Amino acid sequence: MSNPRVFIAGPQSFLRPTYHGFIRTTSDVFLLLGMCLNGRLCHVPRRPYPRERPHTIQSGNVFIYEEDISGIQQWTDGINWSPSYILGDFLIYRETEPGLPRDAENEKAIRTTLVATTTTGSKPEAAAPRFRRIPDPVDYERLCLEDQELYGQNIHSYSYKPDGLVKKTTTVSVEGVFHHLVSYYTAEAVRSGRLQTPTGDPQFCGINPRIILIRDPSLQIPLEQEEFRMLRLGRRRMRHLCSVRRAGRRRQTGGKEHKPSPQ
Known part of the structure; x- marks a missing residue:
């Protein structure tokens, strides 16, 4: 029996992904x-048809297509997306949220929509529940390090769908x-x-x-540097976790960190 995460070639009418999982690094690609x-x-030979999208555009699905053979000039999936953020070679x-402009590359249009939604009318607070606001870039350092890896720095004042998909x-x-x-995932699934x-x-x-892939000159970050970046990110996570634990202990002891007494 073949592994369910890999989709083998064969005659089929329904579009299936190349792989099911999470693309973390260029090595995975x-x-x-x-x-x-x-x-x-x-x-994949083509884009998903509109009727296929609810079943194919799901967390964990990874699609790889060759531009010339497939004839795909632009991948479309029917989902509203934020403007893109560069994270290494991704x-x-x-x-x-569905109410935002379909052209996610128009940053000004998105910001204008958010402002109009929260300020129009005699009671601005009545329109606020339509969008779930997220932190401005000044709050970036307060985000979990895992969020930086999953979302990059894509944390501008846009209205992201709660538990929505991420496209990488x-x-x-x-x-x-x-x-x-083209890969899809949710932070919770990762x-x-x-x-x-x-x-x-x-x-x-x-x-x-x-070897021909590893030496690709178009890479923004060489493979060796990316592996070093992931190792450094892991160390930052550990330091962050330790600092959170120390802060928790200080709160429990009234601002003084407990130290074991010498034997």
Whole structure:
């Protein structure tokens, strides 16, 4: 029986994703793309039809398509997205409330909509429940470090859908052919461990990305630097967790951190 996280090529009428999991790093992208080039995984041949979107555009689904063969000039999924934020070699988008402008790249339009919604009428507070506001960039340091990895710095004053999807995309050129990756996830699914990364997937154990992919000159961050960045992020998480625990102990002891007495 094949692993349910991998979707093998075959005749089918319903569009299926290339993989199901979480794309954390460029290494994950290279691993999946290498499997596609080897024929063990499949590029998707087209965009999802509108009737397929509720079933295909879901947390954990990863789609890889080749630009020329598929003829896809722009991936569309029918969801309202925030403006993109660059995170290394990825673009990050967050799902917004349905009432916002469809063109998420128009930052001014989104901000104008938010202002108009909260200020129009004799009782501004009556319109406020329509949108759930999030912190301004000045509050960035107070965000959890895990949120920085999942959302990047995409924390402007936009109205994000509670528990909404995040879209993470990237493009890799292999010998002049562009391969696009589009992945979806929710923060809760990643934090809970329900979504496996390709590099952490046991079925891919011992498989290394192709050298031609690793040496791709179009990468914004070389693979070695990205691995170092992830290691540094892990250390920052540990320091952050320790500081939170110390602050909790100080609150419990009235502002004084308890120290064990010498034996």
